[in-house]
Every structure is written in structure tokens, then in C-alpha cells.
Amino acid sequence: MPGPVPAPPPSQQTRERILDVAEALFAAHGFAGTSMRDIAGAADLTAASLYNHFDGKEALYTAVLERGIRPLVRLMQSHATAEPGADAAAALVAEVMEHLRTRPHLPRLIQLEVLTGGELLARLARDWVRPLLEYGVAEMKREAAPWDPDEYPLVIAAWIHLVIGHFTMAPIFREALDEDPLAPRLLEKQTRFLQKLARLLSSSPRRRAK
């Protein structure tokens, strides 16, 4: 039985605080649009102090991304080894949505990184998208989904777009719908919508299109 978690040393606390505000700022303004002073200010520090915790702006950015992506990759891995059942996709989607709910900056960070072709893009592709594609394609083969096999990757990509897009496009729908897509109510609705979609997409329809 584990005892109480020992309080992290203050330096560790500061480090996490920096990562938190940096994550928010990088997600909101991108790498180039975020200055070390901005981050320091938001963390109640001086820019110089950041260098006591990170080797520089690039290193800080990398640390933010690493910390954000790791749980996502782990989530993927745990599902890859899990019993592939009928509702596996629905379960994965729900879990991912739930995770992103607590880290809403993460999809934005990923999207920005992808858009600006950052250095972590290759790693993201290798550790996150490729496993997801392999896992998903295998699953679809097993299920005889209503798609051509060479459409399988597009289906997987579609899932990614739907999940990520819900977060990255949130601001514009907030404007257009007068409701925050990241509020709990809409997040749950979107999750249920995606699960419904999952069943629809994998069910064998009577007739094949095209």
C-alpha cells in the first residue's frame, strides 16, 4: 500500500507551473507568437529564471509537447493490446475525448505543430498516427466495414479530424453557435455523436455505395 505521495521539491513545482502556462500560450499564439517574457510573466517569473529550468525556448517547447503527447501515445498503446471488441472504437473515442477535455490545449498544440511542420512532426507521425492507422485498419479488416480496403486509412484519418477538429475549431463554433464547444455539455454531446457515428460507420449496410 503506497504511502502519501511525497510533495515534489519546489523546483519541480515551478517547472510544472512553467510547463502549464507555456502550454496554454504556445497553444494560443504558436511558437513564434509566444515570447519567453510572456511565459515568464504568466508564471510569475522573470525571463531569465526560465533558463534555470529549461535550456531555452526550443527546449521548453519540446518539453511542453512531450509532456502533452506522452499520455496520448500511452492511451493508444493500451488499446492496441486490449481485447478488440465491437465497441472498441467507441471506447477509445470516449477515452480520448475525456483525456482531451482535461487538456484542451493539446489538440491545438498538435495542430500548430503539424501546420508549421515542426521538428516533432516526424515523431508524432511515428508514435501516434502510424500505430493508430495500423490498429484501426486491422480492426476494420476484422469487421468487414462498409468501405473499400484502400479507404480504411481515410476512415481512420476522418476520426482524427473529427476529434482534433472539435477542439481546434472550437473558437469559430463558439462564435457561430453562441455556445462553447469545449463546455462539458457539448463535449459529452460530441462524444455521444462520435460513438453513434462509429456504429453507423462500421455497421454492414445492406447495399454498398458506388
Next chain:
Amino acid sequence: MPGPVPAPPPSQQTRERILDVAEALFAAHGFAGTSMRDIAGAADLTAASLYNHFDGKEALYTAVLERGIRPLVRLMQSHATAEPGADAAAALVAEVMEHLRTRPHLPRLIQLEVLTGGELLARLARDWVRPLLEYGVAEMKREAAPWDPDEYPLVIAAWIHLVIGHFTMAPIFREALDEDPLAPRLLEKQTRFLQKLARLLSSSPRRRAK
């Protein structure tokens, strides 16, 4: 029969050239990540010369966005008034995809603008997303789609995510698939996939989920 288009004055040519390279650079590195010198260099000019054509960086960025978004809005409007038939959605998707094929920077620009909450976000929401939502929701009501009415907006949003996402996430799939999602072959495949999906989504299924 229209006569030959008169050659635009050279100054107009320069202006368009600047807009072209600025569009590419802003889409690739974001507003903050693109310097006036970069743009000038790509347009074979000095940074100072840019100011003979635009009032400043912000104005240039706005001009790029305006020019990019206008055709998109017009596309939407022409469809809003068109005969709403069974395959209206499929036709619209195809047209949008075809338009974006020739302006692949545009979805990235929009995504960046949305992410960083730029000033045009409100306009985008008003002129582009809101009409799309209204048009789509009306269409779905007519068709008795297999969704709850309060899910209709999510369906429309899903379409947007699928179209935009295909472009904004292209780099990572290029890495993961070893094939360029923006190459003609994959663009066509994605278009057909989306049209198939359109039929699937609007067909009345036997049983309702949830």
C-alpha cells in the same frame, strides 16, 4: 463573347505576387512566424517596397485572408440558393474540395486564424460558418436524417472538420502514409470518400442508435 482580358497594370501584378507569396508563408509559419523580409524576399522585393502596396503587416495579412475567403463565401452563397436536392451535400463537398485543391494554403490559413483567435474570426463565423450551419440544418430537416435535431449542428461541424482537416493535417499523414494527401490521387479519393459518407449519413437507417 468577351474580348481579350486587358493585361493588369504592373503594379497590380506586383500586388498579386506579394499576396501569393504572403499567403504561402503565412500558411506555413503563421502570422508571427513570418517576417516582412521573408515575404519581400520571396516576392523579389525589399521589405520597404511592401509598404508601397500594403499599409503594414497586419493589413497585408488581412488582404491575404480576405482574398482567400471571398471565393469560399461565394461558393456557399451560390449553393444556398441552389435547388436543394438529394445530392446537394455531395455536390457542395466536391466543389469545395476542388476549389481548395487549387488553394491548398487556405484551410491552413483559416485554421491558424481560428487557433490564434485573430480579428477575422468573427467575420469568418458570420459569413461562412453560420450560413453553412443554417443551410445544412435546413437540409437535414427536409431529409429526416438519422440524427436528433440537436445533433444537426454537430453533423455540419463534422463536415467542416473533415474537409479542413484533410488539408491542415496533411503533413502528418504525408509522414505516416508515405503519400501526399494533397496529391491529385488522394484528393480525389478523399472527395469520393466524403460523398459516400454523405449518402451514409443521410440515409434513413432501420434502427436509431442511442
Next chain:
Amino acid sequence: MPGPVPAPPPSQQTRERILDVAEALFAAHGFAGTSMRDIAGAADLTAASLYNHFDGKEALYTAVLERGIRPLVRLMQSHATAEPGADAAAALVAEVMEHLRTRPHLPRLIQLEVLTGGELLARLARDWVRPLLEYGVAEMKREAAPWDPDEYPLVIAAWIHLVIGHFTMAPIFREALDEDPLAPRLLEKQTRFLQKLARLLSSSPRRRAK
């Protein structure tokens, strides 16, 4: 009897217009604080057009100063040769004040030029201040004014300060007095005040100070 003055060629008109606005702007913001574009704009021209009339900024500035100072120097010269009477000083002061009333920018221009040690300073000293000193000292010698001979220059300098200062310090007295020192009423009052002072300064008082 001279016939009607022939209308100056349009180029001459433009030239004068440029000089007028340049005079005002240089007087208000100094040489460094005034841009060619400012001047051009105020003259309803493009900066490039200024170069059709003047060789450059420096040349334009010089022309402004020349044009402004010439009448002042001529005024001095005409008085130097005039009959030196008792009220010569009073008459000179009145004439100078009257001239400056129509060219209120001139004292400011001179003051700025003196402050920033421009190139025309030497010329101003030679053509304007030195003759004034010589003329004034001679006059005072003749009149047995109530001053030590080596104070004579100070008296002349005082006159200059009083006349120039009235114009250059006008803005601050406009603030402090709630009345414009350059309005006709105050200009006349100041002129009469200076003439009164002239009599006071040159009258032989009963007792000598110091």
C-alpha cells in the same frame, strides 16, 4: 506707373506653396521632426514631386530660412541708414513686431535653428545679430543711456529676447493666460509695452544702480 504684375508661372506658385507649408511644419516640429512626406501632404503633392522644386530636404529647409530671414535683414539695413532719432528704437521694434505678425513662424524657425546649431547660425549671426548690435551700441552711445558701456550688448540682446520670446513662448502663455499672445490684441499691447520699455530704458534716471 507699373502695369499689373504678371501672374507667376504655375511652377512658381507651387514653389511658394511648398515653402509656406514647409515653413509652418519646420517651425512646429523642427527639421528632424518634419518629413518630406508631411510637407508634400500639406502641399497636396507627393514627396517625389518636391524634388522637382528643391534639391532635397536640406535645400528646402535652407530656402525656407532664407526667404524668412531676408526681409528681416533688409529691415535692419534700412534702419541702419535711417536718421537715428530719439524714437528710432521704438520705431524699429514696432516695425519688426508688425513684420513678425504676418510671419509668426519665423521667430520659431530662428530659435530652433539657433538651438540646434544649424548651418545657417553663422550667417544669422553675421547678417542679422552683429549689425543689430553695432547699430544699437552706436545709438546707445549717442544717447547716454543709463547703462555701463559694456552692458550695451546686453541691452540689445534683451531686445532680441523680448521680441523673439514673445513668439517662441507663445504656446505656454496661451495655456497660462487663456489668451493667445499672437492674437492682434495682445500683439499690439506687447508692441506698446516694448515701446514704453524703450523710453524707460534710454531715459536718464536720477540715480544709477550698482
Next chain:
Amino acid sequence: MPGPVPAPPPSQQTRERILDVAEALFAAHGFAGTSMRDIAGAADLTAASLYNHFDGKEALYTAVLERGIRPLVRLMQSHATAEPGADAAAALVAEVMEHLRTRPHLPRLIQLEVLTGGELLARLARDWVRPLLEYGVAEMKREAAPWDPDEYPLVIAAWIHLVIGHFTMAPIFREALDEDPLAPRLLEKQTRFLQKLARLLSSSPRRRAK
């Protein structure tokens, strides 16, 4: 008996050094004619370093003016409350001249600020000129000076012009007289001249002019 003044921290020293050189440069070339690089260079710094001490050029300029004007205002205030005697004006003039001797840039700064209508003009009028006017007018009323009451402000203004003008016009008299008006000898002579003038101006003459 006060103990030794504690050495100011080095940062304060740098700040003062910057203010010193900025005062000289602003006085010599005006606000627009002085670049941050010039100031930095004269203070043995980089332009960027100036921003560690001041928020920008405008702020630095304001700080220079504030620092310069404060003692002047205080001088005025101390005299306003002092015993108004016959030679009060003479004493004040002497003190002001003595103060300006050690800060010869100050009158130029003020003159420039007045000429270009800077933001501090209103404050100068309120804190410096207006009290001086009130104090002086009161004094003159008490003394039955040889002037119409509505000429009193002109007399006060005349004093200001004579004191300020001596400094702001120094360069041109340096040229014309071959002697520096700001050298101790001439400064003292000017002070004695002004005091003599004070007595002359306030003595009741037998006859009234006008």
C-alpha cells in the same frame, strides 16, 4: 550631523548617467533629432539596454524633463511663500540664474518643448508659469509699479523671456560677440544686468508713459 550618503546602487547610477546624456542630446537636437542609439552610445551602452531603465524614448524624454523642471518649480514655490520684500524679484532672478548655470540644458529643453507643443506644455504652464504670473502680479500690485495693471503679465513674461532667452540664444551671441554667454563672466554680468533692470522697472518714475 548627517552620516555619509550611502552610495546609490549601480543601477541608479546608470539611470542617472542616461538621464544626463539624454538631457544634453535632447537639448541639442530636439526629441526627433535624437536617436536612442545616440543616447545609448553617449552613455556607453547599447540601445537595447536603455529599455532596461526606461519604457521607451518618450518615457525617457519625459523623465529628463521631469527631473529638470522639478527643482525649478520648487524654487518658485519657496519664493512664493517667502517674505515679499523690495528686492524679492532681484533675489529670485539671481537664484534662478545660478540654478540654470549648473543646468544650462534646461532652458533649451523647455524652449523646445514649448515650440513643438509637447505633452508637458500644459503641466509647465500650470506648475511653473501660472504661479509665477500670480506671484509676480501680486508683487507688482503691492509696489505700484510704473505699469498699467493689464501690463503686469507682460512684465512677468518679459522676465521669463530675458532669462530663458539668454540661454536659448546663447549660440548666436557666441558667434556674434566672440564670447560665450554661458561662461561664468557673462552669466554674472547678465545677472547683475537683470537685477539692475528689476530696480529700474519697479521704481516709480515721475511721469507715466503712454
Next chain:
DNA sequence: GATGAATGAGGATTCATTCAT
């Protein structure tokens, strides 16, 4: 004579980073 477009030089300011304290 007027102008739009182009440009090199320089303007103020911000940036990421270093270092002594």
C-alpha cells in the same frame, strides 16, 4: 511638373540569451 514604385539606411523596439549577484 507629377507620380507610383523601388530601395538603402536608419528609426524605435522586442527578442532570446547570458552573467554577475
Next chain:
DNA sequence: AATGAATGAATCCTCATTCAT
């Protein structure tokens, strides 16, 4: 671990000037 001060490089932008039209 935190910071104030310093700085070189780069930011956006303005400037005076030129030149083809």
C-alpha cells in the same frame, strides 16, 4: 533558484531619395 542589467540579432516600419512613366 531568482533576478536585473546587458547585448546582438532581428523585428516592423519610416525616411529621403531616385527613376521610369
